[in-house]
Amino acid sequence: MPLDTTSPASAAASxxxxxxxxxxxxxxxxxxxxxxxxxxxxxLGVALRPHVKTAxxxxxxxxxxxxxxxxxxxxxxxxxxxxxxxxxxDILYAVGIAPGKLAxxxxxxxxxxxxxxxxxxxxxAQAVAQARLTxxxxxxxxxEIDSDRxxxxxxxxxxxxxxxxxxxxxxxxxxxxxxxxxxxxxNCRSRAEIEAMAEQERAACVQAAExxxxxxxxxxxxxxxSTPTARYVRNLDGVTELRAGVYIFFDLVMAxxxxxxxxxIALSVLVTVLGHQADRGWLLTDGGWxxxxxxxxxxxxxxxxxxxxVCDLAGQPIAGLQMRDANQEHGIxxxxxxxxxxxxxxxxxxxxxxxxxxxxxxxxGAQHSAYQVVRGASTHIxxxxxxxxxx
Amino acid sequence: MPLDTTSPASAAASxxxxxxxxxxxxxxxxxxxxxxxxxxxxxLGVALRPHVKTAxxxxxxxxxxxxxxxxxxxxxxxxxxxxxxxxxxDILYAVGIAPGKLAxxxxxxxxxxxxxxxxxxxxxAQAVAQARLTxxxxxxxxxEIDSDRxxxxxxxxxxxxxxxxxxxxxxxxxxxxxxxxxxxxxNCRSRAEIEAMAEQERAACVQAAExxxxxxxxxxxxxxxSTPTARYVRNLDGVTELRAGVYIFFDLVMAxxxxxxxxxIALSVLVTVLGHQADRGWLLTDGGWxxxxxxxxxxxxxxxxxxxxVCDLAGQPIAGLQMRDANQEHGIxxxxxxxxxxxxxxxxxxxxxxxxxxxxxxxxGAQHSAYQVVRGASTHIxxxxxxxxxx
Numbered sequence: 001m002p003l004d005t006t007s008p009a010s011a012a013a014s015x016x017x018x019x020x021x022x023x024x025x026x027x028x029x030x031x032x033x034x035x036x037x038x039x040x041x042x043x044l045g046v047a048l049r050p051h052v053k054t055a056x057x058x059x060x061x062x063x064x065x066x067x068x069x070x071x072x073x074x075x076x077x078x079x080x081x082x083x084x085x086x087x088x089x090d091i092l093y094a095v096g097i098a099p100g101k102l103a104x105x106x107x108x109x110x111x112x113x114x115x116x117x118x119x120x121x122x123x124x125a126q127a128v129a130q131a132r133l134t135x136x137x138x139x140x141x142x143x144e145i146d147s148d149r150x151x152x153x154x155x156x157x158x159x160x161x162x163x164x165x166x167x168x169x170x171x172x173x174x175x176x177x178x179x180x181x182x183x184x185x186x187n188c189r190s191r192a193e194i195e196a197m198a199e200q201e202r203a204a205c206v207q208a209a210e211x212x213x214x215x216x217x218x219x220x221x222x223x224x225x226s227t228p229t230a231r232y233v234r235n236l237d238g239v240t241e242l243r244a245g246v247y248i249f250f251d252l253v254m255a256x257x258x259x260x261x262x263x264x265i266a267l268s269v270l271v272t273v274l275g276h277q278a279d280r281g282w283l284l285t286d287g288g289w290x291x292x293x294x295x296x297x298x299x300x301x302x303x304x305x306x307x308x309x310v311c312d313l314a315g316q317p318i319a320g321l322q323m324r325d326a327n328q329e330h331g332i333x334x335x336x337x338x339x340x341x342x343x344x345x346x347x348x349x350x351x352x353x354x355x356x357x358x359x360x361x362x363x364x365g366a367q368h369s370a371y372q373v374v375r376g377a378s379t380h381i382x383x384x385x386x387x388x389x390x391x
Numbered sequence: 392m393p394l395d396t397t398s399p400a401s402a403a404a405s406x407x408x409x410x411x412x413x414x415x416x417x418x419x420x421x422x423x424x425x426x427x428x429x430x431x432x433x434x435l436g437v438a439l440r441p442h443v444k445t446a447x448x449x450x451x452x453x454x455x456x457x458x459x460x461x462x463x464x465x466x467x468x469x470x471x472x473x474x475x476x477x478x479x480x481d482i483l484y485a486v487g488i489a490p491g492k493l494a495x496x497x498x499x500x501x502x503x504x505x506x507x508x509x510x511x512x513x514x515x516a517q518a519v520a521q522a523r524l525t526x527x528x529x530x531x532x533x534x535e536i537d538s539d540r541x542x543x544x545x546x547x548x549x550x551x552x553x554x555x556x557x558x559x560x561x562x563x564x565x566x567x568x569x570x571x572x573x574x575x576x577x578n579c580r581s582r583a584e585i586e587a588m589a590e591q592e593r594a595a596c597v598q599a600a601e602x603x604x605x606x607x608x609x610x611x612x613x614x615x616x617s618t619p620t621a622r623y624v625r626n627l628d629g630v631t632e633l634r635a636g637v638y639i640f641f642d643l644v645m646a647x648x649x650x651x652x653x654x655x656i657a658l659s660v661l662v663t664v665l666g667h668q669a670d671r672g673w674l675l676t677d678g679g680w681x682x683x684x685x686x687x688x689x690x691x692x693x694x695x696x697x698x699x700x701v702c703d704l705a706g707q708p709i710a711g712l713q714m715r716d717a718n719q720e721h722g723i724x725x726x727x728x729x730x731x732x733x734x735x736x737x738x739x740x741x742x743x744x745x746x747x748x749x750x751x752x753x754x755x756g757a758q759h760s761a762y763q764v765v766r767g768a769s770t771h772i773x774x775x776x777x778x779x780x781x782x
Contacts, residue, residue: 019468019492021782053719075681075720077410095720096665098677099742101410121666123741151721152666152675183718274487275512275543284543286489290466291782294685294754327574328444328753329466329486330542350514351490362719363685367757369781389780390760391412391682 015313015372015379016353020272021291023368024355025060025385026315028376029266030248034063037230037247044236049073049092049223051245054362057371057387058086064248073243076391077104084113092116092223094179094243096144096152099127106135116176116221120144120153125164129171140176141168142221143212147204148197150183156208162215169217177221178212180205181243185228191258198233201226206238228259249361252309256301262309262317268355269308269364270372271331276345282324283333283348287356289326293363307331308356314377315355323356331356406704406763406770407744411663412682414759415746416451416776417706419767420657421639425454428621428638435627440464440483440614442636445753448762448778449477455639464634467782468495475504483507483614485570485634487535487543490518497526507567507612511535511544516555520562531567532559533612534603538595539588541574547599553606560608568612569603571596572634576619582649589624592617597629619650640752643700647692653700653708659746660699660755661763662722667735673715674724674739678747680717684754698722699747705768706746714747722747 015024041048050064053075061072061083071090074080080091089112097105097117108115119125119141132139143165146153154161165175182201188194205224212219224236225243227250236242249267250260271287289307298305307323310333325332333354335342348354358364366389373383406415432439441455444466452463452474462481465471471482480503488496488508499506510516510532523530534556537544545552556566573592579585596615603610615627616634618641627633640658641651662678680698689696698714701724716723724745726733739745749755757780764774 016491019495019782020489095677096675098411098663098665100407100663100744104410121741123736124666127742151718151723152668272489272491274489275515277543284487286486289686289754290757294687295680296685327542332542345514350512351518353491363680366681367781390758391410 013381015270015374015381018270018372020270020353021287022270022372023365023370024268024270025249025371025373026266026376027373027382029264030060031063033248033250033264033266034066037064037244038066040230041242044233044242046236046239047071047241049241049243050248051075051094051243052079052083054245054248054365055387056365056389057385058083059383059385060248071241073245077101078388078391080108080113080115082388084108084111089114092142092179094118094181096120096124097128099124102127102131102139103135105139106131106137109137109139116140116142118142118144118179119164122160122164122167125167128173129168132171132173138172138174140174142177142179142223143175143208145178145180145205145208147180147201148182148184153180156204156211161208161211165212165215165217175212175217175219177219177223177240178205178208179221179223182226182229185226186253186257188228188257191232194228194232194257194259195234198229199235201229202233202236202239209238227254228257231259246361249365251361252305252357252359253297253301256298256303256305262357265357267361267364268311268315268357270353270355273348273350273352273354275350278344281334281338281344283344285331285333285354286329287331288329290328291367292323292326292331292356292358293360293367295358295360295363297359305359308358311355311357313353313355313379316377317357404772406661406765406772409661409763411661411744412678413661413763414756414761415659415661416762416764417657417767418764418773420655421451422454424639424641424655424657425457428455428635429457431621432633435624435633437627437630438462438632440632440634441639442466442485442634443470443474445636445639445756446778447756447780448776449474450774450776451639462632464636468492469779469782471499471504471506473779475499475502480505483533483570485509485572487511487515488519490515493518493522493530494526496530497522497528500528500530507531507533509533509535509570510555513551513555513558516558519564520559523562523564529563529565531565533568533570533614534566534599536569536571536596536599538571538592539573539575544571547595547602552599552602556603556606556608566603566608566610568610568614568631569596569599570612570614573617573620576617577644577648579619579648582623585619585623585648585650586625589620590626592620593624593627593630600629618645619648622650637752640756642752643696643748643750644688644692647689647694647696653748656748658752658755659702659706659748661744661746664739664741664743664745666741669735672725672729672735674735676722676724676745677720678722679720681719682758683714683717683722683747683749684751684758686749686751686754688750696750699749702746702748704744704746704770707768708748
């Protein structure tokens with residue numbers, strides 16, 4: 001039986017000591033992104049409720065919250081479990097609640113977690129009211145508002161909004177507020193369009209809150225946000241809190257939207273050159289789509305970045321070099337223009353380590369179980385931060 | 392601090408007791424797929440070396456190997472570690488070996504694992520020969536052959552093939568054989584094209600072996616395979632072993648290729664209906680792209696199956712109902728033709744559980760940490776089998 005055959009990599013090592021592929025986090029950039037959004041929330045006069053689904057990592061959430069457990073948004077009950085165990089109590093589960101998860105929510109609430117849930121229709125409200133009875137614990141619930149026809153939610157002026165709120169109240173459930181997410185902001189083409197979408201997001205959510213208040217609901221929470229709208233929104237009058245997630249790392253989709261610059265992207269995947277197919281201008285690496293995810297989010301943007309942009313070991317982009325294609329454990333890198341006499345074998349010999357900026361931080365992160373933490377251009381690994389995945 | 396708040400699901404439960412999304416494996420179909428490929432290998436007169444990258448699960452690999460640890464193919468050293476710890480010793484790591492992984496390979500070999508590695512160029516061969524010296528252990532190495540211009544490998548008639556083999560031998564490294572993978576078989580349009588690709592795969596690999604033998608290399612292993620070619624190949628003269636992976640579960644990409652039928656697909660993702668957007672004909676579920684992966688492998692096939700085909704709780708496809716789009720934790724289901732007066736809320740009320748057949752078993756599996764094992768149309772969970780991910 002094998003003993004001690006796994007890699008002896010430690011936090012004292014350099015990126016060059018790692019087996020690849022590996023997920024690299026630039027803590028300097030991540031902390032700057034965290035501060036940027038904290039300052040945005042302060043200047044807009046709202047609380048910040050970071051979405052921890054992107055990082056699924058306690059150390060990153062701590063930075064996002066400014067050092068102490070604060071209000072957070074989660075996308076799974078597993079995230080709620082993990083963060084509650086780490087001392088977070090003000091948790092908003094921002095996906096409509098499946099009836100089969102209500103007993104689990106009740107267990108968390110009884111254990112002391114102020115977990116809030118979300119509904120957008122009468123059937124879910126009925127399930128929550130029923131669980132309130134069965135479980136004998138309040139299940140504070142937000143109403144999801146549809147501000148952009150992107151996914152789910154009720155229109156602010158839909159009579160069903162008041163009906164669902166009454167149904168909750170009549171069932172003894174606290175109507176905790178309203179929430180919207182302008183997912184369509186990912187399809188905007190300019191900063192002006194994002195600003196307009198942010199105002200649309202704000203206006204719809206505030207209108208819904210006012211309609212509920214006119215019907216006698218206190219509706220204390222008015223929660224909006226997406227990374228694009230959060231970065232560029234000018235006015236959040238009537239809103240109480242801002243949610244955003246991917247800003248903590250940023251990625252190529254956000255860069256393509258103009259929401260960040262390449263040098264704000266904090267996440268990359270470390271790979272090793274395995275060979276060349278010189279006649280096709282290919283570099284083969286050991287980082288395939290399993291390491292990057294299958295997310296090709298820039299494919300529908302003005303500039304398709306393939307599976308990612310290639311940087312050197314210090315994180316500096318190599319002009320024109322993209323991850324063009326991928327197999328499960330192989331990456332194919334190529335320059336975006338014919339390179340003529342360029343000698344790829346001399347420039348990027350076998351064994352060269354490179355870092356790939358991802359299309360989408362959420363999906364790439366989910367392929368890995370830990371972050372190798374560096375700072376700026378240094379290749380020194382100052383920490384290894386675990387992340388969790390799944391449900 | 393929370394205690395006992397996680398789900399109490401046990402192996403005695405039914406699918407209806409699960410929190411969704413969850414990965415469901417039909418063991419009856421999986422075992423039939425395992426037997427089918429075992430019988431193919433026997434009738435073709437070759438050994439079967441299943442690729443365990445699809446399932447990354449000991450119980451599934453055991454079925455693929457016919458009950459006992461047998462020869463396996465891996466795509467990561469983590470798989471090699473896990474399977475060696477479970478008693479597998481004849482392991483082929485079928486990705487070109489990054490120089491930074493050679494010390495790890497040497498540790499596994501010293502511990503008794505007959506791990507074989509792969510190279511396709513002089514620089515990698517030099518790194519292997521160097522590690523042979525440094526680590527003082529043989530590192531038996533296969534040469535990767537390019538049979539279809541799909542990815543990596545040396546052409547059978549490339550003089551570099553003999554040069555690299557000599558370089559290995561001169562460095563004291565055993566030249567264990569040749570390997571090819573006809574990745575282009577995934578782009579075939581008919582069974583006849585797949586059969587032709589299988590013959591091309593066989594012929595290239597056997598030709599490479601003969602060229603090496605003429606130069607004095609024993610070249611004992613001649614290894615070919617991909618699921619499409621393995622299913623339809625007619626003749627493997629000169630080949631010693633067949634590799635394939637995704638056949639163990641099959642998926643919609645394989646069905647689109649004509650390599651399997653829908654009722655051979657053993658893997659699905661269980662989701663719950665959260666709501667409806669009736670005017671758009673949408674069902675919203677709690678299984679998004681995080682549960683399915685971002686793999687849209689059928690998008691380039693004749694029939695684009697979206698993020699997957701929808702089945703009922705017993706695993707029977709619901710004609711025309713597809714997972715059309717996805718957010719991170721939301722799925723959007725819709726019928727592929729306008730449904731007119733169809734009442735989705737009545738037919739699929741909130742709380743309804745459905746199962747989604749995935750585009751690609753490898754990528755969907757990787758989003759989950761365990762299989763909920765059922766048998767045929769039963770919803771009884773007879774076991775929970777862990778899977779591992781990452782590197």
